[in-house]
Amino acid sequence: MIKKNDLGRRRSFFLFSYKWRMVMPLLILMFVILAYPLAYSLWISFKNFSIVNPNQDHFVFLDQYKKIFVDSLYWTVFRNTIIFVIVAVSFELFFGMLIALSLKRQIRMTDVTRSIILAPMFITPIAVGLMFKFLLSQQLGFIPALLQSLGISINFFGTHTALITLAFIDVWQWTPFMVLMLLAGLESLPEEPFEAAYVDGASKWKTFWNITLPLMQPIIIVAVLIRALDGLKVFEYVYAITRGGPGNATETLQYHIYKLGFGYYRLSEASAVAWTVVIIIMIVIIAMLRGQMKGEKAR
Amino acid sequence: MRAYQKETNLHKTIRILFLFIVLIFILTPFLWVILSSFKTPAELSQPTSIVFSPVPDNWINVLTGNIPINFVNSLIVGFITVAVSLLVGLPAAYSISQFKTGGNTARFTILISEIVPSAVLVVPIFLVSYFFQINGTLIPVTIAHLTFVLPIVTWFLIGFFDSVPKSLEEQALIDGCGRFEAFRKIVLPQVLPGIGAASIFGFVLSWNDLFYALILGGEDTQTLPVAISSFDTFRGVQLGEMSVAILVSAIPTIILSFFIQKRLIKGMGGGAVKE
Numbered sequence: 001m002i003k004k005n006d007l008g009r010r011r012s013f014f015l016f017s018y019k020w021r022m023v024m025p026l027l028i029l030m031f032v033i034l035a036y037p038l039a040y041s042l043w044i045s046f047k048n049f050s051i052v053n054p055n056q057d058h059f060v061f062l063d064q065y066k067k068i069f070v071d072s073l074y075w076t077v078f079r080n081t082i083i084f085v086i087v088a089v090s091f092e093l094f095f096g097m098l099i100a101l102s103l104k105r106q107i108r109m110t111d112v113t114r115s116i117i118l119a120p121m122f123i124t125p126i127a128v129g130l131m132f133k134f135l136l137s138q139q140l141g142f143i144p145a146l147l148q149s150l151g152i153s154i155n156f157f158g159t160h161t162a163l164i165t166l167a168f169i170d171v172w173q174w175t176p177f178m179v180l181m182l183l184a185g186l187e188s189l190p191e192e193p194f195e196a197a198y199v200d201g202a203s204k205w206k207t208f209w210n211i212t213l214p215l216m217q218p219i220i221i222v223a224v225l226i227r228a229l230d231g232l233k234v235f236e237y238v239y240a241i242t243r244g245g246p247g248n249a250t251e252t253l254q255y256h257i258y259k260l261g262f263g264y265y266r267l268s269e270a271s272a273v274a275w276t277v278v279i280i281i282m283i284v285i286i287a288m289l290r291g292q293m294k295g296e297k298a299r
Numbered sequence: 300m301r302a303y304q305k306e307t308n309l310h311k312t313i314r315i316l317f318l319f320i321v322l323i324f325i326l327t328p329f330l331w332v333i334l335s336s337f338k339t340p341a342e343l344s345q346p347t348s349i350v351f352s353p354v355p356d357n358w359i360n361v362l363t364g365n366i367p368i369n370f371v372n373s374l375i376v377g378f379i380t381v382a383v384s385l386l387v388g389l390p391a392a393y394s395i396s397q398f399k400t401g402g403n404t405a406r407f408t409i410l411i412s413e414i415v416p417s418a419v420l421v422v423p424i425f426l427v428s429y430f431f432q433i434n435g436t437l438i439p440v441t442i443a444h445l446t447f448v449l450p451i452v453t454w455f456l457i458g459f460f461d462s463v464p465k466s467l468e469e470q471a472l473i474d475g476c477g478r479f480e481a482f483r484k485i486v487l488p489q490v491l492p493g494i495g496a497a498s499i500f501g502f503v504l505s506w507n508d509l510f511y512a513l514i515l516g517g518e519d520t521q522t523l524p525v526a527i528s529s530f531d532t533f534r535g536v537q538l539g540e541m542s543v544a545i546l547v548s549a550i551p552t553i554i555l556s557f558f559i560q561k562r563l564i565k566g567m568g569g570g571a572v573k574e
Contacts, residue, residue, distance in 0.1 A: 018478060019398035023405070026391035026453065029383075033446050034412050037423035044422060099321055102314045105306065115557055116322055122556040123549040124507035126524045131328050131545055134335070134538060142331050145346040172324070180563065233416055236509050240528060254510070257418040262514050267422050274418040281414060 045271035052265050064272035074273065076248050077256045080163055084252060085231035087167040088174070092227055093220070095171065096178025101208075103179065104186050121176040129240030132169045157242060162250045166237045174230070178223055185219035186212075218292065225288050229281060253277055336542035343538045357539035366544055369526035376437055376512075376522060377505040380444040381498045384452040389494070392456035393482060397465070406457065412450045417510050420446055425515060435517025443511035448501040455500065459493030460486070496562035503552045523548045 048060045068074050099117060106113060120128070135141050136156040147154060156165045189212070197207045213220075235254040238244060244251035244259070251259075253273065261270030306314070335343060337353035394400045401408075420443065428439035463486055471481040487494075509524040516525055527548055530541040 019394045019400045022390035022394035023400050025387045026449075029387050029445070029449065030408075030412060033442055033449075034415060034420070037420045037427075037446075038415060040423040040426075041419045044426075098317065102318050105314060106318070113318065113322070115560065116325060118560055119553050119556065120325060122503055122507075122552040124509070124524045124527075124552070126509045126528050127545040127548050130527065130530065130541060131332055134541070135328055135331060140344060140346055140538065142327075142346045149347070172328075180560075229414060233418070236524075236528075239509070239513075254416075254418055258510070258514070261422055262425075267426070271419070271422050274416060274422070277416050277418060281416065285414075 041271050042275065044268050045275050047268050049268045050264075050266045064268050065276075067269070068272055068276065073248060073251075074256070077251050077253055080248075080250060081232060081234070081252045084163060084167050084170070084234060085228050087164060088170040088231050089224055089227045091168070091171045092175045092178045093224060095175045096182050096223075099175065099179045100182035100186055103183055117179060118176045120173045121180075123173070125173065125236035126240050128169060128173050129237040132165075132172070132237075133241045136165065157246070159246045159249050162242050162246065166234070166241065166250055169237050169241075170231065170234065174227060177227065181219060181223035181226075182216070185216050189215055221288055221292050225285065228284060232277060232280065232284075332542045332545055336539060336546060338539055340539065357543045361540050361543040361547065365521075366523070366526060366547060369521050369523045370547065372437060372516075372520055373506055373523040376441050376444060377502045379441050380448045380505045381452070381501045383441075383445060384449045384501055385494065385498060388449060388453035388456055389487075390482075392453050393460050393486065396457050396460035396463075397468070397486075406454075409450050409453050409457070413447065413454070415446070417443075417447070421511060421514055424511075428515065434515070435520060437516065437520050439515040440512050440520070440522065443515055444505040444508060448504055451504065452497045452501045455497040456490070456493065459490040459497070463489045493562065496559040499555050499559045500563065503555055506548075506552055 045064055046059060046061050047057060048063065049057045103110070103114060103117070136143050138144055138155060138157075144154070144156070155161060193211050193215070194207065197211055202210070233254050234252050235258065238250055238252055238255040239258075242250040244255055254277075257270045257273050257277075260266050260273060334349065336357050337355070338351060339354055339356070342348055342351050395405050424439055424443050425434065428434040428436075428442075433439060467489065468481050468486055471485040472478070476484065507524065508522075509528060512522040512525045513528065516522060521529075523544075527541070527544045530537055530544055
């Protein structure tokens, strides 16, 4: 009988053992395409490099960051992104839960219904952006024309509405992801607590609030985290539809970085803004994980 | 159906009505784009017209233009990205799953690298490809796609390998298979459906990317999303062709998604940290 440990053990240096040799290509590739660019990017953000002005390439340490933090445009962009994420993710969670609960009880035609409901998340976001730009266009769009026949006139891409419109395009495309995650969670719930609640005569609403939600908390946190991190990177809808306008009303962090880096070729400043995104991401993750740990302790 | 799962007729009606409305919300944009792709420019200026005589002009224009080239570019990038991910990810995922190589640190590193924002990586990749004079080709685009496809594919594979019983491999070793042979002949076939699902998912991710392809690709090496984004010069004349381009990019991934939806749920939770 061969013991499990013997499979991966060799007498030579551990990195040359069978099990490490199988991981080595991945380690090397991840170092080259992820770790090295990451370090390089941090280094660039400490300089004042710009392609249009190659002579200025000095180490300025935190100067780029200081410049960003007093830039009012940065804070506008920051605010836009946060509003976008909060609006999009909260509606995705709300609709996602409703749809997942409805689908769970579905008995007939489940495969067809699920396939259609999940379809939007597989389309390239730029196509979704253009589709809605077209659909909501004031002159040529189907929805404004329909609303006009009902006597309602909304400019979907005005100064105050554009950002919310973009958030709802995100809701259209990514609620399916919430459905996918929540449905997986709902289907793995144990049956006993629900039977007990039924025997005790608890109402459906109470059962959902006191049993389903607490049991689902871990998967809700993961789903919200994934969507929030993805939402921070929103680019395609902005690029397809508004290009940050009207004014700067829909300029998001990712689009701002694109504009700085590859519109103006101010690569150091773009990298510095990108690193502020990394900091935001780390704060979000730590906050979420803390919340989860607290929840676990309370139970 | 258990007693607690029973629902009243009223509840059932509301639930089905709600799902029906959801389906309408999802399908309307698609149907409208499909209709628009067969309209003439004159008909396109009347958004609510549903009855019209369809013309294939838009489809002919798009399919004899540059879009097929962009389609092939996207295919090339997607295939190479997935192939490299499998080549590198398969043995690593196997080792991490079966021999606990690197322990939870390895699993965590793979997961966390999925979170690195594209905005951070794009500037270095741009500068390095500039240095090697490969900027504007499909090479930096493929490398950039690997940064997010490789970790997620490996993550999925770890999950699928975790579900293979260890006894299978041990039996193969006793029967005189070599270690690599046991991996190739006994374990790999067990996870083949999982490999298929992970590959399709990685391909879809690569296919759908705009940010990297827009910045790192060149005029002649546009992928499909980049080509589509240039339709945005909004003239009524182009709307029909844009509708075709949207459909050409969306239909392949929607069809592929039908094959992987069930496994996707498993894959997402599959690589989770194990004791």
